[in-house]
Amino acid sequence: xxxxxxxxxxxxxxxxxxxxxxxxxxxAVKMTQPDAAMRDKLRADYAEDADALIAxxxxxxxxxxxxxxxxxxxxxxG
Amino acid sequence: xxxxxxxxxxxxxxxxxxxxxxxxxxxAVKMTQPDAAMRDKLRADYAEDADALIAxxxxxxxxxxxxxxxxxxxxxxG
Amino acid sequence: xxxxxxxxxxxxxxxxxxxxxxxxxxxAVKMTQPDAAMRDKLRADYAEDADALIAxxxxxxxxxxxxxxxxxxxxxxG
Amino acid sequence: xxxxxxxxxxxxxxxxxxxxxxxxxxxAVKMTQPDAAMRDKLRADYAEDADALIAxxxxxxxxxxxxxxxxxxxxxxG
Amino acid sequence: xxxxxxxxxxxxxxxxxxxxxxxxxxxAVKMTQPDAAMRDKLRADYAEDADALIAxxxxxxxxxxxxxxxxxxxxxxG
Amino acid sequence: xxxxxxxxxxxxxxxxxxxxxxxxxxxAVKMTQPDAAMRDKLRADYAEDADALIAxxxxxxxxxxxxxxxxxxxxxxG
Numbered sequence: 001x002x003x004x005x006x007x008x009x010x011x012x013x014x015x016x017x018x019x020x021x022x023x024x025x026x027x028a029v030k031m032t033q034p035d036a037a038m039r040d041k042l043r044a045d046y047a048e049d050a051d052a053l054i055a056x057x058x059x060x061x062x063x064x065x066x067x068x069x070x071x072x073x074x075x076x077x078g
Numbered sequence: 079x080x081x082x083x084x085x086x087x088x089x090x091x092x093x094x095x096x097x098x099x100x101x102x103x104x105x106a107v108k109m110t111q112p113d114a115a116m117r118d119k120l121r122a123d124y125a126e127d128a129d130a131l132i133a134x135x136x137x138x139x140x141x142x143x144x145x146x147x148x149x150x151x152x153x154x155x156g
Numbered sequence: 157x158x159x160x161x162x163x164x165x166x167x168x169x170x171x172x173x174x175x176x177x178x179x180x181x182x183x184a185v186k187m188t189q190p191d192a193a194m195r196d197k198l199r200a201d202y203a204e205d206a207d208a209l210i211a212x213x214x215x216x217x218x219x220x221x222x223x224x225x226x227x228x229x230x231x232x233x234g
Numbered sequence: 235x236x237x238x239x240x241x242x243x244x245x246x247x248x249x250x251x252x253x254x255x256x257x258x259x260x261x262a263v264k265m266t267q268p269d270a271a272m273r274d275k276l277r278a279d280y281a282e283d284a285d286a287l288i289a290x291x292x293x294x295x296x297x298x299x300x301x302x303x304x305x306x307x308x309x310x311x312g
Numbered sequence: 313x314x315x316x317x318x319x320x321x322x323x324x325x326x327x328x329x330x331x332x333x334x335x336x337x338x339x340a341v342k343m344t345q346p347d348a349a350m351r352d353k354l355r356a357d358y359a360e361d362a363d364a365l366i367a368x369x370x371x372x373x374x375x376x377x378x379x380x381x382x383x384x385x386x387x388x389x390g
Numbered sequence: 391x392x393x394x395x396x397x398x399x400x401x402x403x404x405x406x407x408x409x410x411x412x413x414x415x416x417x418a419v420k421m422t423q424p425d426a427a428m429r430d431k432l433r434a435d436y437a438e439d440a441d442a443l444i445a446x447x448x449x450x451x452x453x454x455x456x457x458x459x460x461x462x463x464x465x466x467x468g
Contacts, residue, residue, distance in 0.1 A: 004405060005405065006403075006404045006405040006408060007403065007404070007405070008404060008464065009404050009458065009463050009464060010465070013084075013085065014084045014085070014086060014087050015082060015083065015084040015085070018084060018102070018105065022106065022109060024408070024451070024454065025447055025451065026447075027408065028412065028446060028447035028450040028451070029443045029444070029446075029447050031412060032433070032436075032437055032443055032446055033437045033438070033443060038437075038438065042438070042439075042440040042443065043110070043440070045440055046110070046440040046441075046444075047110050047111045047116075048111070048116065048120070049120075049440070050120040050121075050123055050124040050127070050130050051124075051129070051130055051133065051441070052440050052441055052444060053107045053110055053111060053120065054107070054124075054130060054133045054134050054137060055133065055441065055444045055445065055448070056106060056107075056110055056444050056447075057103050057104075057106035057107050057134075057137045058133070058136060058137045058140065058448060059444060059447045059448045059451050060106040061102070061103065061106070061137050061140035061141050061144075062140060062448065062451035062452060062455060063451050063454070063455075064102065064141070064144060065140060065143065065144045065455065066451075066454060066455045066458050066459075066463075068087065068144050068147075068148060069144075069147070069458075069459070069463065070458060070463035070464075070465065073087050073144075073147065073148035074086065074087065074148075075088070075148065091162075091163065092162045092163070092164060092165050093160060093161065093162040093163070096162055096180070096183065100184065100187060121188065124188070125188050125189045125194075126189070126194065126198070127198075128198040128199075128201055128202040128205070128208050129202075129207070129208055129211065131185045131188055131189060131198065132185070132202075132208060132211045132212050132215060133211065134184060134185075134188055135181055135182075135184035135185050135212075135215045136211070136214060136215045136218065138184040139180070139181065139184070139215050139218035139219050139222075140218060142180065142219070142222060143218060143221065143222045146165065146222050146225075146226060147222075147225070151165050151222075151225065151226035152164065152165060152226075153166070153226065169240075169241065170240045170241070170242060170243050171238060171239065171240040171241070174240055174258070174261065178262065178265060199266065202266070203266050203267045203272075204267070204272065204276070205276075206276040206277075206279055206280040206283070206286050207280075207285070207286055207289065209263045209266055209267060209276065210263070210280075210286060210289045210290050210293060211289065212262060212263075212266055213259055213260075213262035213263050213290075213293045214289070214292060214293045214296065216262040217258070217259065217262070217293050217296035217297050217300075218296060220258065220297070220300060221296060221297075221299065221300045224243065224300050224303075224304060225300075225303070229243050229300075229303065229304035230242065230243065230304075231244065231304065247318075247319065248318045248319070248320060248321050249316060249317065249318040249319070252318060252336070252339065256340065256343060277344070280344075281344050281345045281350075282345070282350065282354070283354075284354040284355070284357055284358040284361070284364050285358075285363070285364055285367065287341045287344055287345060287354065288341070288358075288364060288367045288368050288371060289367065290340060290341075290344055291337055291338075291340035291341050291368075291371045292367070292370060292371045292374065294340040295336070295337065295340070295371050295374035295375050295378075296374060298336065298375070298378060299374060299377065299378045302321065302378050302381075302382060303378075303381070307321050307378075307381065307382035308320065308321065308382075309322070309382065325396075325397065326396045326397070326398060326399050327394060327395065327396040327397070330396060330414070330417065334418065334421060355422070358422075359422055359423045359428075360423070360428065360432070361432075362432040362433070362435055362436040362439070362442050363436075363441070363442055363445065365419045365422055365423060365432065366419070366436075366442060366445045366446050366449060367445065368418060368419075368422055369415055369416075369418035369419050369446075369449045370445070370448060370449045370452065372418040373414070373415065373418070373449050373452035373453050373456075374452060376414065376453070376456060377452060377455065377456045380399065380456050380459075380460060381456075381459070385399050385456075385459065385460035386398065386399065386460075387400070387460065
């Protein structure tokens, strides 16, 4: 993970902020399990597991909270 | 998910903010499991599983925290 | 859930704020499992399950954090 | 739970704030399982279950965050 | 737990703040399971259980958030 | 853990802040399970367990929230 993948938390709007939150939640997984084929296999499994899907959604929620705060909640775009 | 589904975090009142929090918690699931029929099947299962219902409620709580902060807690509407 | 159930996050004191947090945590469950009889059955089950009770308490804690912030922590009532 | 049990979030110091956080985490359990004898039985069980003890500690952590913020982190007492 | 164990949340630097967060996460466990021998036994078990280790790390993370905020993130030490 | 490992929460950019969040999430594990060989064994196991990977990602998310706040969300770098 030497390349630059997170230059800023600032995004143009809430939706791209949400996409960034999804990305942030996946990078931690990538750092622990660097094998892409294994990650694909695991994702296929948990995509049919309600508990895992909800847990993954929770991680996105926490990152979205961070990104939203960083962007002042995009209030001037409301 | 190319279409615009999250133009703003601003809502007219707490209740519509809560609805937005529910939406935010579901989108992450949708991104991991894009098959609507499979999601319906999983939802039917976890709707009878107290643990999963509580976990889903937790995700909504985190998103509602974000939406409420974005809206200044709708204080002027109190 | 078309009726108005959440006009404001402002409450007169911490205790009624806590009650509102409990309500907020239950509404998400209601949205996923709209059948009241099924919810009563699930609640009876998890009321005897320490893990589920703790998880439900966690959801209340996150909502209480939101409600407390909305009310400026009721500081002038201290 | 009609009696007044939470008049304020303000406490004289961090330690009594921590005690209040523990109380806040238990009240939600009490609201779902009002039977004290059943709660005692469940507590005896989970007191020997590391996962449940950790989960309960997590609920206290969230409430302590709220109480600490309410008290301005007791900074003037530092 | 009558003795004073938490006089302040202020610490000289982030690392001692982290140590305090670890302490805060253990006290809640101690309050539910006051028997030190039983806690040692449980800790030995969960020290070999990845899920429990991760869950314990999560509790520390929440408390560290509180301690860091209390200390203004030790910014002047940066 | 007597050596200095956390002199500051300030990082030059979001990506190094994320790396710090990963480090913060691992230290708590290290404090409970000081045996490096055992930790390597546990990590190998949970690297193939979707639930554990998601839970670990959640801990990183909470620490990243703290580090991001400490750095004012690196706004001037946006």
